[in-house]
Amino acid sequence: MDTPSAQDNHPRGECAINAAPTISRPAKPGPAAVELRGITKRFPGVVANHDIDLTVRRGTVHALCGENGAGKSTLMKILYGMQKPDEGTITLDGEQAALGTPADAIARGIGMVHQHFMLADNLTVLENVVLGAEKLHGIGDKARTKIMEISDAYGLSIRPDVLVEDLGVADRQRVEILKVLYRGARTLILDEPTAVLVPQEVDALFDNLRELKSEGLTVIFISHKLGEVLSVADDITVIRRGTTVASVEPSKTTPKQLAELMVGSELPSPQTRESTVTDTPMLGVADLRLSATDSDGVVRTVLDGITFTIHKGEVLGVAGVEGNGQAELVEAIIGTRALDTGTVTLDGQDLSGASTRKRREDGIGYVPEDRHRHGLLLEAPLWENRILGHVTERPNSKGRLLDLAGARKDTERIVAEYDVRTPGIEVTAASLSGGNQQKLIVGREMSHHPKLLIAAHPTRGVDVGAQAQIWEQIRAARREGLAVLLISADLDELIGLSDTLRVMYRGRLVADADPATITPEELGSAMTGAASGHLTAEDAETREGGDRE
Structure with a gap:
């Protein structure tokens, strides 16, 4: 949820937007797919949206930008019928609409x-797409034909x-995009659609979006990746502290100016300049092998001879297209998945047969890929999530008993030190915006001074601040001296934070690269299986020359 805390409604002071040009402007002429006027939404102690105006032209990609807690998702949930506005009107294609439900x-x-x-994990793609829409095309061959027509039309594979x-x-x-198209959507709301994609996949998605708008469909695109917003959007609206602060033309602004409008500061950089790598090994994995049975009953290899070492003070970055074994690698190290063969050692101690609790107690911190499924109890208060x-470690426990007072006090500390914006520690994790949920998880894991931090997509879906x-x-x-396994x-x-880079493809480590010289495009190419071994700029130039020939 992108609902701000009560703290978010107090002014921060003067924001550094004076350097930005005067970029507010009226909406371009043309039929509007969506018009929101005076939208206000209050929650107990929180004003999520205040007097928001938004005009989205038909057949355009309209980007909605703002920091976590700015009110973007709340506004879109109002447009999608998941929330009812306290004030304001919604107009669709020139006709005022009352949207009480999705x-x-x-x-x-x-x-x-x-x-x-x-999506329901235990159902097939077809079953997920038709679920709740059985009356449209049934659940058999007609539905399958329609799904494939949409998939082929927009290159969704x-x-x-x-x-x-x-x-x-x-x-x-x-699958989610196809699901809404299957239901006849003419206006698509995409919340952080590029968060999990490599550059080549982002390009393919943007091609899909351009195809959608060329056929008259409209896309509202919520994103924190400002460079991507500027490359694909026709119009941009910036929301800060629950209200609209500017409308900008992509051709007349820069990522720096957009960041200043969003959060009052420049775009941050992950760049790490000094080396802190030591000669002391912290994590060692040797010949990790793992097989799994897929939905067709076929046994496939998901980890194939994975071997590497991470030293104290070193960040090892693992690049790879989703689904090439990164998740299984993390599960093998944290102990939630049993290996076929291989060993895992931490600070010289063999943990291959140890439980997940033992590994955590011995110094493994874990920021999971999916914070909702694996990192939080959404309906529990923040102090329980801490x-x-x-469970067995201080300040959460004393001996065999939980120390609830200690957990509450330390949660207050995490909220303050990690700038988790919340009305208090008794609110549920679900009431926080995505970025504040992530900061709570990072604060929780770092508070136990881990020897090794497994960070899987640690900034996915969070704003620049x-x-x-x-x-x-x-x-x-x-x-x-922390050792970090970074998957992103x-x-x-990856390039900015890592001391060492490895590329994972079909369950194997196929390439390595120097973060000081590799580019995102070169790394993305290797992730698709186009290169192996040690990657250099010269290799990339050779491949590009061969492609041109």
Whole structure:
């Protein structure tokens, strides 16, 4: 949820937007797919949206930018019928609309792809797509034909009979997009759609978006990746502290100016300049092998001879397209998945047969890929979430008993030190915006002074301000000797934070690269299997020359 805390409604002081040009302007002429006027939404102690105006032209990509807690998702949930505004009007294609439920929005041609996907893992792609829409095309061959027509038309590469649990995050996203198109959506709301994609996949998605708008469809694009916003959007609206602060033309602004409008500061950089790598090994994995049975009953190898070492003070970055074994590697190290063969050692101690609790107690911190599924109890208060994964450790316990007072006090400290914006520690984790949820998780894990931090997509779906804070926490702990296994779809983040880079493809480590010389494009190419061995700029130039020939 992108609902701000009560703190978010107090002024911060003067924001550094004076350097930005005067870029407010009236909406361009043309029919409007969506008009929101005077939208206000209050929650107890919080004004999520205040007097918001938004005009989205038909057949355009309209970007909605703002920091976590600015009110973007709340506004889009109002448009999708999940929330009712306290004040204001919604007009769709020139006709005022009352959207009481998502069904009302779907009937009016509004579809939403949430940042955290709404798919049933134990169902196939086809079953997920038709669920709740059985009356449209049935559940058999007619539905399958329609799904493939949509998939082919927009290059979504959907496989109808695959179980969703066997799909990577990028494929799940495509299923969600197809699901709303299947229901006849003419206006698509995409919440952080590029968070899990490599540059080549982002380019493919943007091609899909351009195809959508060329056929008269409208896309509302929520994103924190400002360079991407400027490359794909026709119009941009910036929201700060629950209200609209500017409308800008992409051709007349820069990422720096957009960041200043959003958060009052410059765009942060993940760049790490000094080396802190020592000669002391911290994590060692040797010949990790793991097989799994897919939905068709076929046994496939998901980890194939994985071997590497991470030293104290070193960040090892692992790049790879989603679904190439990164998740299984993390599960093998944290102990939630049993290996076929191989060893895992931490600080010289063999943990291959140890439980997950033992590994956590011995110094493994874990920021999971999906904070909702694996990192938080969404309906539990913040102080209970602070205990997760560290039940037996201080300050959460004294001997065999939980220390609830200690957990509450330490949660207050984490909220203050990590700038978790919340009315208090008794609110549920679900009431925080995505970025504040992530800061709570990072604060929880770093509070136990881990020897090794497994960070899987640590800044996915968080704004530039929260990104900067998380990056600095990782850099500071690295300087103190922390070893980090970093897995990320953000290639700038991987290159900027890592001391060593490895590329994972089909369950194997196929290439390595020097973060000081590799580019995101070169790294993205290797992630698709186009290169192996040690990557250099010369290799990339040779490959490009061969492609041209």
